[in-house]
Amino acid sequence: MDVEKIISQMTVDEKIKLVVGVGLPGMFGNPHSRVQGAAGETYPIERLGIPSTVHADGPAGVRIDPERKNDDKKYHATAFPIATMLASSWNKDIVFEVGKAMGNEAKEYGVDFLLAPAINIQRNPLCGRNFEYYSEDPLLSEELASSFVEGVQSEGVGTSLKHFVANNQETNRMTIDTIVSERALREIYLKGFEIVVKKAKPWTIMSAYNKLNGKYCSQSKWLLTDVLRKQWGFEGFVMSDWYAGDNPVEQIKAGNDLIMPGKTYNVFKNRKDEIEELKAAYEKGELTDEELNNSVRAILNILVKTPSFKGYKYSNNPDLNSHAKISYKAASEGIVLLKNEDVLPFSKETKVALFGTGQIETIKGGLGSGDTHPKYTINILEGFIERDIKVDMEIAEIYKNKVKELRNGEFKPYMIPEFNRIQIPMLPEDIISDENIEKASEKNDFGIVVISRISGEFEDRKLDKGDYYLSDSEKTLLEKVSKKFHEKGKKVLAILNIGAPIEISSWIDLVDAILLPWQPGQEAGRVIADACLGVFTPSGKLPTTFPKDYSDIPSKSFPGTPKDNPTEVTYEEDIYVGYRYYDTFGVEPLFEFGFGLSYTKFEYNNLNIEKFDDYIQVSFDIKNVGNYKGKEIAQVYVKAPKGKIDKPFQELKGFYKTKTLEPQEIEKVTIKMNLKDLASFCENKWILDEGKYEIRIGASSKDIRLTNSIHLCRKEFEI
Numbered sequence: 001m002d003v004e005k006i007i008s009q010m011t012v013d014e015k016i017k018l019v020v021g022v023g024l025p026g027m028f029g030n031p032h033s034r035v036q037g038a039a040g041e042t043y044p045i046e047r048l049g050i051p052s053t054v055h056a057d058g059p060a061g062v063r064i065d066p067e068r069k070n071d072d073k074k075y076h077a078t079a080f081p082i083a084t085m086l087a088s089s090w091n092k093d094i095v096f097e098v099g100k101a102m103g104n105e106a107k108e109y110g111v112d113f114l115l116a117p118a119i120n121i122q123r124n125p126l127c128g129r130n131f132e133y134y135s136e137d138p139l140l141s142e143e144l145a146s147s148f149v150e151g152v153q154s155e156g157v158g159t160s161l162k163h164f165v166a167n168n169q170e171t172n173r174m175t176i177d178t179i180v181s182e183r184a185l186r187e188i189y190l191k192g193f194e195i196v197v198k199k200a201k202p203w204t205i206m207s208a209y210n211k212l213n214g215k216y217c218s219q220s221k222w223l224l225t226d227v228l229r230k231q232w233g234f235e236g237f238v239m240s241d242w243y244a245g246d247n248p249v250e251q252i253k254a255g256n257d258l259i260m261p262g263k264t265y266n267v268f269k270n271r272k273d274e275i276e277e278l279k280a281a282y283e284k285g286e287l288t289d290e291e292l293n294n295s296v297r298a299i300l301n302i303l304v305k306t307p308s309f310k311g312y313k314y315s316n317n318p319d320l321n322s323h324a325k326i327s328y329k330a331a332s333e334g335i336v337l338l339k340n341e342d343v344l345p346f347s348k349e350t351k352v353a354l355f356g357t358g359q360i361e362t363i364k365g366g367l368g369s370g371d372t373h374p375k376y377t378i379n380i381l382e383g384f385i386e387r388d389i390k391v392d393m394e395i396a397e398i399y400k401n402k403v404k405e406l407r408n409g410e411f412k413p414y415m416i417p418e419f420n421r422i423q424i425p426m427l428p429e430d431i432i433s434d435e436n437i438e439k440a441s442e443k444n445d446f447g448i449v450v451i452s453r454i455s456g457e458f459e460d461r462k463l464d465k466g467d468y469y470l471s472d473s474e475k476t477l478l479e480k481v482s483k484k485f486h487e488k489g490k491k492v493l494a495i496l497n498i499g500a501p502i503e504i505s506s507w508i509d510l511v512d513a514i515l516l517p518w519q520p521g522q523e524a525g526r527v528i529a530d531a532c533l534g535v536f537t538p539s540g541k542l543p544t545t546f547p548k549d550y551s552d553i554p555s556k557s558f559p560g561t562p563k564d565n566p567t568e569v570t571y572e573e574d575i576y577v578g579y580r581y582y583d584t585f586g587v588e589p590l591f592e593f594g595f596g597l598s599y600t601k602f603e604y605n606n607l608n609i610e611k612f613d614d615y616i617q618v619s620f621d622i623k624n625v626g627n628y629k630g631k632e633i634a635q636v637y638v639k640a641p642k643g644k645i646d647k648p649f650q651e652l653k654g655f656y657k658t659k660t661l662e663p664q665e666i667e668k669v670t671i672k673m674n675l676k677d678l679a680s681f682c683e684n685k686w687i688l689d690e691g692k693y694e695i696r697i698g699a700s701s702k703d704i705r706l707t708n709s710i711h712l713c714r715k716e717f718e719i
């Protein structure tokens with residue numbers, strides 16, 4: 001298609017309709033999308049051969065309705081592990097595979113754009129959407145999100161890198177004004193987006209709800225035109241988040257090319273029809289042909305690549321079985337072993353008692369637009385039984401029956417009409433008697449307690465019992481199981497089926513092992529069972545810090561002021577996010593960034609550093625010196641010299657995950673780091689101070705195995 005020719009043939013009315021979505025499908029009087037459950041569609045211009053395009057969420061799987069009226073067919077899509085678990089894998093290859101499988105499902109269900117990945121920095125553990133995000137560190141986020149984008153787009157469907165930018169909380173997300181320094185923006189909050197845009201070229205970017213230093217992101221020309229296009233060379237189009245902003249004319253003028261989902265006046269009574277507003281502005285000359293054509297061009301240049309434009313005959317029948325295997329494989333790479341005092345792996349002969357309602361209601365992922373509708377989710381009990389683990393079925397039956405009773409009674413899920421979503425009350429954990437715990441501690445070798453959490457879009461988590469802290473009944477259950485099993489010299493394992501950090505310090509001594517499978521997608525029970533059996537050795541490492549206590553976190557201004565109804569949030573910690581804060585200010589975390597145990601042990605040797613014109617290259621050997629096969633994630637931290645500007649104690653500048661190493665096997669690792677990536681943002685450019693840079697090779701941000709230094713000369717890099 002000759003885009004310029006098409007633009008010349010379009011009427012102004014058609015151009016204006018193309019830059020506004022057709023309204024939230026299936027809601028507020030709008031018809032369903034042709035792909036029912038999709039989040040949005042664009043306006044078709046048949047006479048010019050421009051089809052409508054379909055946009056569907058989300059980061060953990062294609063979110064469409066699994067059932068359609070008058071249609072016996074099912075439209076399930078695979079539930080993959082949450083983004084935080086993908087990040088815990090530190091494995092670019094598996095994340096590419098997940099992206100490719102998700103892209104294939106999008107294509108085969110008729111979706112043109114997958115509204116993912118979401119790479120907002122995990123600034124505070126209470127953000128309700130942390131499960132959809134990768135990490136507290138921009139490098140880990142960008143490396144994995146780039147692989148994801150490449151994977152999805154290799155199937156010929158688009159992605160939407162989101163939410164651009166500094167959308168790090170759900171509290172008042174549509175109006176909150178995020179106040180953040182340009183240095184923190186450039187080095188932390190923008191950095192991930194910058195690298196993914198340059199490296200993976202996402203077809204679209206989704207601008208964020210919040211204001212950034214006083215301006216809605218979707219209406220910020222500095223952000224969407226100056227930074228994104230002029231400085232980074234972004235060639236796709238920008239869409240707004242759903243119902244974001246308050247001025248469609250400003251959005252188009254700023255470079256937000258597509259206003260989604262459209263018809264916001266259907267939902268926000270104080271809103272006017274975007275199309276009418278744009279028309280009026282055009283007629284008054286406030287919106288120029290050039291500005292309108294820029295957005296139309298940006299959209300068409302991408303639209304011509306979509307399956308809908310190409311008339312792709314989608315099957316509605318993606319290969320869910322093979323994608324299930326990819327979901328399992330990704331989860332197996334992201335499961336993190338946090339504590340293990342002679343508990344795991346256990347054998348099939350081991351007799352275990354499973355406690356906790358999460359064994360039945362195992363959480364596959366989070367809520368909101370990041371939710372998924374898989375054909376099944378294997379819960380932990382099912383996974384253990386399927387793998388022939390000797391589970392105490394007396395205890396299991398109690399949980400199965402009690403959960404069913406509670407869910408049909410006092411703890412029945414209910415609809416929140418104004419949000420059109422289901423609220424799932426948290427179940428109590430006082431449903432097993434002391435006698436049954438006593439009996440189980442006699443009959444079984446291990447006690448296993450499942451702690452699960454779910455959170456989602458629209459609201460942040462609570463710094464309260466039952467969320468960040470254990471509930472009273474969870475704590476009591478852990479104490480009773482711990483007492484009874486320890487009295488008999490038997491061990492206790494805690495399984496954390498959570499989407500973001502919870503408080504652990506106060507109860508860690510009650511258990512002998514902690515396994516963190518996050519929210520692992522539909523294959524949950526199988527992955528967790530196989531990790532416990534040692535079918536594979538857990539190799540995940542933390543993409544986010546678990547502080548000793550919430551009061552230790554750096555983001556003290558979360559979620560903003562005034563406390564009861566925040567209108568603005570200032571990122572006072574600036575660049576000191578996550579380990580950058582804990583390491584620099586000497587605050588000891590419970591589990592540090594990059595931490596994860598294995599069933600085996602690794603030795604690091606022979607560090608060699610080479611300096612080239614614009615990059616340095618480190619190489620070293622990793623040897624498996626333990627008794628199990630396993631994978632190791634080596635991390636490269638750089639400690640910059642004290643210079644004019646203050647710097648974090650150290651920053652992650654590279655990482656590498658080995659293949660599975662057999663005992664005694666060695667793998668030689670080589671990692672390259674561009675000098676620009678070691679620079680700091682200062683006075684509108686990137687500055688690499690002269691001096692001695694310490695290269696720190698670690699098994700985690702605190703478990704440093706090899707170090708050496710290198711002298712670098714001062715260098716400046718344009719933005």
Ligand code: GLC
Nearest residue numbers: 039057115162241242369457
């Ligand atoms: C939501 C989310 C965004 C999602 C979009 C469409 O509000 O913020 O991540 O892609 O709307 O569902």
